[in-house]
Amino acid sequence: QQQVKQSPQSLIVQKGGISIINCAYENTAFDYFPWYQQFPGKGPALLIAIRPDVSEKKEGRFTISFNKSAKQFSLHIMDSQPGDSATYFCAASTGSSNTGKLIFGQGTTLQVKP
Amino acid sequence: DTAVSQTPKYLVTQMGNDKSIKCEQNLGHDTMYWYKQDSKKFLKIMFSYNNKELIINETVPNRFSPKSPDKAHLNLHINSLELGDSAVYFCASSLLGGANTEAFFGQGTRLTVV
Numbered sequence: 001q002q003q004v005k006q007s008p009q010s011l012i013v014q015k016g017g018i019s020i021i022n023c024a025y026e027n028t029a030f031d032y033f034p035w036y037q038q039f040p041g042k043g044p045a046l047l048i049a050i051r052p053d054v055s056e057k058k059e060g061r062f063t064i065s066f067n068k069s070a071k072q073f074s075l076h077i078m079d080s081q082p083g084d085s086a087t088y089f090c091a092a093s094t095g096s097s098n099t100g101k102l103i104f105g106q107g108t109t110l111q112v113k114p
Numbered sequence: 115d116t117a118v119s120q121t122p123k124y125l126v127t128q129m130g131n132d133k134s135i136k137c138e139q140n141l142g143h144d145t146m147y148w149y150k151q152d153s154k155k156f157l158k159i160m161f162s163y164n165n166k167e168l169i170i171n172e173t174v175p176n177r178f179s180p181k182s183p184d185k186a187h188l189n190l191h192i193n194s195l196e197l198g199d200s201a202v203y204f205c206a207s208s209l210l211g212g213a214n215t216e217a218f219f220g221q222g223t224r225l226t227v228v
Contacts (some may be wrong), residue, residue, distance in 0.1 A: 106155075
């Protein structure tokens with residue numbers, strides 16, 4: 001119930017292509033869904049986040065699509081660049097628990113080839 | 115100015131030793147966390163403190179003891195280190211109850227137990 005399942009584990013995309021990472025959850029109490037980006041040797045940094053009252057959120061080349069009925073959400077990176085090569089984590093949390101606890105997916109290592 | 119800083123960045127120690135990791139945040143957040151990232155990059159919460167009070171303790175062995183002297187600091191002490199404790203430990207902070215619940219992560223402490 002507390003799990004967030006993320007796929008694929010790794011992804012190779014050509015420069016300029018679209019990278020798509022998918023996540024699924026079971027707990028319907030989750031109400032905050034962030035995506036974090038992590039470069040080697042660094043901590044995760046928030047990339048973009050969405051709440052379940054909207055189906056899509058776009059920030060620059062990054063878009064989250066959210067399907068509440070399917071309990072799935074995905075990250076789309078348009079015009080992928082070599083600088084986007086990193087590990088991406090989806091996460092979920094429950095605002096009502098008032099703990100800020102993030103449940104992370106397993107991570108996706110993205111490599112963008114020049 | 116670093117938002118969430120933790121020291122040391124690297125820690126190599128022998129089995130059975132006791133070690134501490136320190137964390138400080140200058141964001142004015144009221145909640146701090148310790149997350150563990152294993153060799154497969156999976157991130158899992160260990161502890162959370164809100165206004166110096168423990169609010170999350172995720173079935174972590176008693177050898178791990180967090181201490182929060184004030185809202186801006188959260189330290190992690192580990193007794194009798196074991197090989198399986200080798201991982202990257204991340205400190206994070208956030209502001210609970212606000213519209214933006216973004217968690218900011220430190221750079222991590224890579225602990226290697228030999």
